[in-house]
Amino acid sequence: MxxxxxxxxxxxxxxxxxxxxxxxxxxxxxxxxxxxxxxxLPISQLQGKYNAAEDIWENPDTAYEQFIRFDGENLAIFYRTDAGGELGTVGIVDKIGKVIVQPNYFSTSTKPRTGFFEVQDSQQRVGLINVSGVEVVPPQYETIFLDDSLLAIDSTMIKVAKDGKQGFIDRNGKIVVPLKYQLLDIAGKNRIMYMESPQHWGLMDYNGRIITAPVFTHSGIFVEGKTVLQQGDGEAYILYEDGRIDKKYH
Structure with missing residues (x-):
């Protein structure tokens, strides 16, 4: 044809x-x-060996930082590198080359707090990696409050903040108290002080059930089932965990 x-x-x-x-x-x-x-792809082990004299990990794999310094610590931050050898995102490795935190973050700390490493993404949003290396909270919050004082009251609850609002998550990252309050404070087991407006604090439980209207000028922590707070009249009142309020007489 x-x-x-x-x-x-x-x-x-x-x-x-x-x-x-x-x-x-x-x-x-x-x-x-x-x-x-x-x-x-996640990695579990870096190539190379630990140099005890220099306290560094010597890594021949050019995809990652080649000389990783521990500076006397048990864990070290290491960098992923790009095709041009420039340093990029970071992770955490131990002295046997085991990768504890994947090198997918823009910053992290080598010292876990209350069982977690805090990590940040490129927008400085914060997440949590547990000590087993599992990302339980992807970077999404402005602040995660790993305060020993708060966790001493209830170690199962972690306060978080985003878009100017606070809430609580559990240790698996599940939201327990929605992020819709300006300020929140743990007051006791299943008890949270919430601020509706400045100097207007009330009491609720983890399910958001209001126990006491926001009539107090500050928050407090329950000791033996009660705490002493002030109201707008300047007088002190005893607040009980069940929501009862008694005026405190001197």
């Missing part, structure tokens, strides 16, 4: 080039996707 029309020939060539280009584009996209997926 012969084709005498030159426009048909040009059209056929264009179609072939378009199909070829589309296939190459799909292959390039697929390759880029695979490459991206490969860069974020």
């Amino acid at each position: 012969s084709i005498n029309n030159p426009y048909k020939i040009v059209g056929i060539v264009a179609i072939i080039v378009f199909i070829s280009g589309s296939c190459q584009g799909q292959d390039s996209t697929k390759a880029a996707k695979i490459a991206t997926e490969e860069t974020i």
Whole structure:
């Protein structure tokens, strides 16, 4: 079969080039996707060895920082590197090369607090990695309050803040108290002081059930089932865990 029309020939060539280009584009996209997926695959162990004299991990794998310093600590921050050798995101490794925190974050600390490492993403949002290396809270909060004083009252509850509001999560990252209050304080087991407006504090439980209206000028912690607070009249009152209020007489 012969084709005498030159426009048909040009059209056929264009179609072939378009199909070829589309296939190459799909292959390039697929390759880029695979490459991206490969860069974020979790790793459990760094190559190399620990140099005790220098207190460093010597790593021959150029995909990661090659000389990782411990500076007298048991854990060290190490960097992922790009194709040009520039340092990028960070993780945590121990002295046998075991990766404790994956190198997917923009900052972290090598000292866990109350069983967690705090990590940050590129937008400085905070998340939590437990000591087993599991990301229980992806970076999403402005602040996570790992205060010993709060956790001493109830270690199962962690206060968090985002968009100017506070709430509580459990140790698995599940939201227990929604983030809709300006300020919250743990007052006791299943008891939270909430601030509705400045100097207007009330009492509720973990389910958000209001126990006491916001009539107090500050928050307090229950000791033996009660705490002493002031109201707007300047007088002191005894607040009980069940919501009873008695005026405190001197």
